Amino acid sequence: MAPGISRRHCIAAISSAWLQMPAPALAQPQAASARVVSPASRPALLRFTFSRKQDDPRTQWLIKVYTEVLDTLGIGFAFVDAPPARGLILVNTGEADGELGRTWGYGSLHDSLIRVPTPNNDVEFVAYVLEDRIAAGFPGWPAIRDQRWHCEYRRGVDEAASLLHHQLDPTLVSAVGNIESGLRRLQLRRTDLYLDVGEAVEDFLAFGDGRERVLPGPVIRRLQAVQTTTGHAYLHRRHASLVPDISDTLLTLKKRGLVARYREDAMRQYLQSRQRRME
Numbered sequence: 001m002a003p004g005i006s007r008r009h010c011i012a013a014i015s016s017a018w019l020q021m022p023a024p025a026l027a028q029p030q031a032a033s034a035r036v037v038s039p040a041s042r043p044a045l046l047r048f049t050f051s052r053k054q055d056d057p058r059t060q061w062l063i064k065v066y067t068e069v070l071d072t073l074g075i076g077f078a079f080v081d082a083p084p085a086r087g088l089i090l091v092n093t094g095e096a097d098g099e100l101g102r103t104w105g106y107g108s109l110h111d112s113l114i115r116v117p118t119p120n121n122d123v124e125f126v127a128y129v130l131e132d133r134i135a136a137g138f139p140g141w142p143a144i145r146d147q148r149w150h151c152e153y154r155r156g157v158d159e160a161a162s163l164l165h166h167q168l169d170p171t172l173v174s175a176v177g178n179i180e181s182g183l184r185r186l187q188l189r190r191t192d193l194y195l196d197v198g199e200a201v202e203d204f205l206a207f208g209d210g211r212e213r214v215l216p217g218p219v220i221r222r223l224q225a226v227q228t229t230t231g232h233a234y235l236h237r238r239h240a241s242l243v244p245d246i247s248d249t250l251l252t253l254k255k256r257g258l259v260a261r262y263r264e265d266a267m268r269q270y271l272q273s274r275q276r277r278m279e
Contacts, residue, residue, distance in 0.1 A: 057270035084156025126198035
């Protein structure tokens with residue numbers, strides 16, 4: 001966060017931006033296959049993980065959305081709180097059944113998962129650098145390779161990892177455990193670029209945990225998105241037969257405007273709660 005800008009002002013600004021933000025355009029899912037699971041044979045409960053903590057407003061948003069989706073199908077919902085890098089492990093070992101939100105490309109990296117075709121939201125992968133590092137916008141991967149920038153991503157964000165390893169010398173790519181570490185290492189000039197989901201970084205900068213602050217000093221600059229995709233829920237392949245019904249039900253909620261409304265409600269409630277704690 002830039003020096004001289006209070007966290008209270010930042011929260012107020014992000015609150016205003018969210019309340020004015022239009023709902024994302026609906027992406028058209030693939031045609032659903034024929035129904036093969038009767039209500040009587042559906043599981044009683046599905047357990048999901050997510051890449052954010054349970055009390056995060058975006059986690060609460062997706063919990064609300066998928067609780068309603070599954071309730072419509074006569075299935076219970078449970079949330080399993082786990083770090084991003086552990087979510088897939090829990091799903092593959094049967095301790096969870098799916099993940100609430102991962103990027104479109106995540107499924108291409110993990111054969112054990114089935115993507116729900118209807119997306120939750122749009123997702124941008126954004127590059128962050130120090131303001132004094134470059135004068136213009138994103139220089140492009142060839143220039144970054146030539147200048148041998150050291151680039152980092154957040155562990156568990158597999159599509160960001162795949163992008164960096166594809167574009168750069170693997171010896172110049174590393175991972176951090178959380179957003180705080182990625183931004184701090186930028187400020188300490190231990191890395192040249194940090195790549196992460198823009199939404200997650202902007203949330204952290206606006207109202208991140210009070211124990212996780214960016215160091216005062218060098219200003220971090222957001223460059224343009226280097227890749228745009230969509231976020232989807234995923235189920236383990238053992239539940240593949242449920243995916244068409246879940247996708248269709250989610251699409252119905254989106255058309256009714258409920259998914260966007262639940263997101264706005266979760267953000268508003270979180271911001272109001274945080275403002276009360278600061279008073």
